[in-house]
Amino acid sequence: MKQHSFFIKIITICFASLLFGSCIREDIAGNSPEANFESLWKIIDEQYCFLDYKHEGYGLDWDEVHTRYAQRITPDMTWENLYEVLSDMVNELRDGHVNLSSSIGTSQYRAWFDAFPHNFSDSIQSIYLGKDYVNSSGLTYSILENNIGYIYCGSFSSGIGDGNLDQTLNALAVCDGLIIDVRDNGGGNLTTAQKLASRFTNERVLVGYMYHKTGPEHNDFSEPKPVYIDPSNGIRWQKKAVVLTNRRSYSATNDFVNSMNQFPNVTLVGDKTGGGSGLPFSSEIPCGWSIRFSASPMLDPAMNQLEFGIDPDIKVDMTSEDIARGKDTMIETACKVLKNLD
Numbered sequence: 001m002k003q004h005s006f007f008i009k010i011i012t013i014c015f016a017s018l019l020f021g022s023c024i025r026e027d028i029a030g031n032s033p034e035a036n037f038e039s040l041w042k043i044i045d046e047q048y049c050f051l052d053y054k055h056e057g058y059g060l061d062w063d064e065v066h067t068r069y070a071q072r073i074t075p076d077m078t079w080e081n082l083y084e085v086l087s088d089m090v091n092e093l094r095d096g097h098v099n100l101s102s103s104i105g106t107s108q109y110r111a112w113f114d115a116f117p118h119n120f121s122d123s124i125q126s127i128y129l130g131k132d133y134v135n136s137s138g139l140t141y142s143i144l145e146n147n148i149g150y151i152y153c154g155s156f157s158s159g160i161g162d163g164n165l166d167q168t169l170n171a172l173a174v175c176d177g178l179i180i181d182v183r184d185n186g187g188g189n190l191t192t193a194q195k196l197a198s199r200f201t202n203e204r205v206l207v208g209y210m211y212h213k214t215g216p217e218h219n220d221f222s223e224p225k226p227v228y229i230d231p232s233n234g235i236r237w238q239k240k241a242v243v244l245t246n247r248r249s250y251s252a253t254n255d256f257v258n259s260m261n262q263f264p265n266v267t268l269v270g271d272k273t274g275g276g277s278g279l280p281f282s283s284e285i286p287c288g289w290s291i292r293f294s295a296s297p298m299l300d301p302a303m304n305q306l307e308f309g310i311d312p313d314i315k316v317d318m319t320s321e322d323i324a325r326g327k328d329t330m331i332e333t334a335c336k337v338l339k340n341l342d
Contacts, residue, residue, distance in 0.1 A: 031286045033082045037073045039285040040086055040100070041066050044093070046216035047281055049297050050307055054093065057308065065092050079287075080104060086289075095293065095307075096250060097276045102289040112274055116247040119271050119318050120183040124328050125152065134171070137164035138192075141172060148335050149175035153196065156188030156252045162234050165199055169235045177338030178237055179331065180260070181244040183270065187251025190279075197259040198232040200241060200266060205229050207259040209303065212279075212296040224299065229259050241266045242334040245312055250274035257310050258300055267337055268312040270330050275309035 045051070045062055054060040069089045073082075083100070087107035090098050100107040128150060133142035137160050140152040149172035172178060180196075187193075197207075209224035243260050245268060254273045260266045278294030285291065298306050314337065318329045 033073050033075065033077050036082065036285045036287050036289070037070065037086065037089075040291060041069075041089070043283050043285070043291055044090070044098075044293070045218075047213055047283065047295055048093065048098075048293050049213055049221070049278060049295050050093070050095070051218045053297075053305060053307065058094070060092065060094075065089060083289075090291070093293075095276070096274065097278070097280070098291070098293040100289060100291050102287075112276075113247040113250075116271060117317050118248075119246040119330065120248070121318070121323065121328065124323065124326055125181075125331075127326055128328060128331055134168075136168055137161045139164070139168055141168050143172065143175055144179075144331075144335065146335055146339065147174070147176050148338055149178040150181065150331075151178065152181045154185055156185065156190075156192040156196075156256070158192070159189070160192055160195060162195075162232070165196070165232075166235045169199060169237055173235075175239075177240045177242070179242050179244060179334045179338070181331075182249050182253050182256065183244055183246040183330075184248045185250070185253040186248060187253050187276065190252045190255055193252045193256035194229060194259065195232070197229050197256055199234070199236050200260060200263050201229060201231050202236060202238075203231060205259075205262050206301050207262045208301055208306070209299045210279075210296055213281075221297075224303070227298070229262075239265070240338050242269050242337055243267070244330050244334060245270040245273050245310070247271055247274045247309070251276040254306055254310060255298060258298075258306055261310060262301060267314065267334075268310070269314045269334050269337065270312050270316055272311050272315075273309040275307050277306040 051062050069085060072085045083102055083104045087100055090100050090107055091109045094109060096109050096112045098109065128144055129142045133140055138158045139160060142150050144150050205228065206226055207229050208227050210227055211222045211224045214220050214222050243257060243266060245257055249257060254276055257273050261268055277298035279296040280292055281295035282290055282292045300306060314333060316330050316333045322329045
């Protein structure tokens with residue numbers, strides 16, 4: 001009787017799949033190529049938080065993905081071939097936060113920034129920094145020739161000390177305005193990003209909402225929880241500020257830009273950020289390979305998704321003419337904004 005019920009279940013699942021274009025084998029176990037494929041597809045199906053959003057955004061059909069990639073799985077395929085197929089499958093999500101890690105390699109979806117102009121040159125940046133710049137706890141700062149303060153933050157992976165922030169902002173207090181450059185900042189620790197943002201507000205500010213997966217269905221989420229930035233107890237910037245962004249401003253940097261975007265004295269200049277919001281979730285498939293992706297979507301105060309990036313207030317690309325002259329179009333535009341020359 002149990003065996004009869006088992007086959008009835010499989011037939012029912014496959015019959016239903018004819019209606020939806022996919023036969024998802026929930027009975028597969030072990031460490032075969034098919035078992036690893038089914039496990040990875042199911043983990044993403046039940047835990048990844050943007051499937052419905054990306055279906056609306058560009059027509060992603062995760063059931064259709066299952067049908068198509070199942071045809072590439074064979075019992076005798078090599079681990080290298082399996083890794084290639086599974087990497088291609090997770091890249092269907094078009095998400096730089098989704099990584100399949102194995103001894104063979106780690107998958108990475110790069111088109112979220114490769115299809116855009118880079119809009120950053122460290123060699124040109126060094127011209128603006130001059131010889132008297134200071135490196136302090138993950139920040140590089142200097143005073144430009146027009147008395148504009150400039151801070152470059154290339155990563156939020158390392159902690160930024162409160163004492164270092166006090167020292168940095170105190171040194172730049174004589175400036176007429178401040179540029180915070182987060183181009184090519186791929187993210188890191190969200191707490192560090194929030195600590196920096198807290199230096200630019202004098203009151204508690206609602207910067208958005210966060211919610212998380214609560215069940216296996218694509219729309220199983222908790223109620224949105226408000227996210228606030230509280231003012232720092234240390235030195236806070238009181239003048240105008242500009243944040244410079246490009247498509248490689250990603251992950252925790254995307255959240256930093258969103259927070260700064262809620263402050264009245266801040267202007268965003270540059271290119272659209274790379275997106276990549278949400279807190280990470282990790283799991284393993286039977287062969288021991290790990291999959292990592294976002295499971296906690298983040299929204300701005302108007303309940304707009306941050307996953308696909310944040311538009312600047314002033315859209316600017318680095319021009320070839322400026323690059324040839326050793327000029328950074330974005331820095332030059334930011335200076336005009338801060339000097340009220342725009």
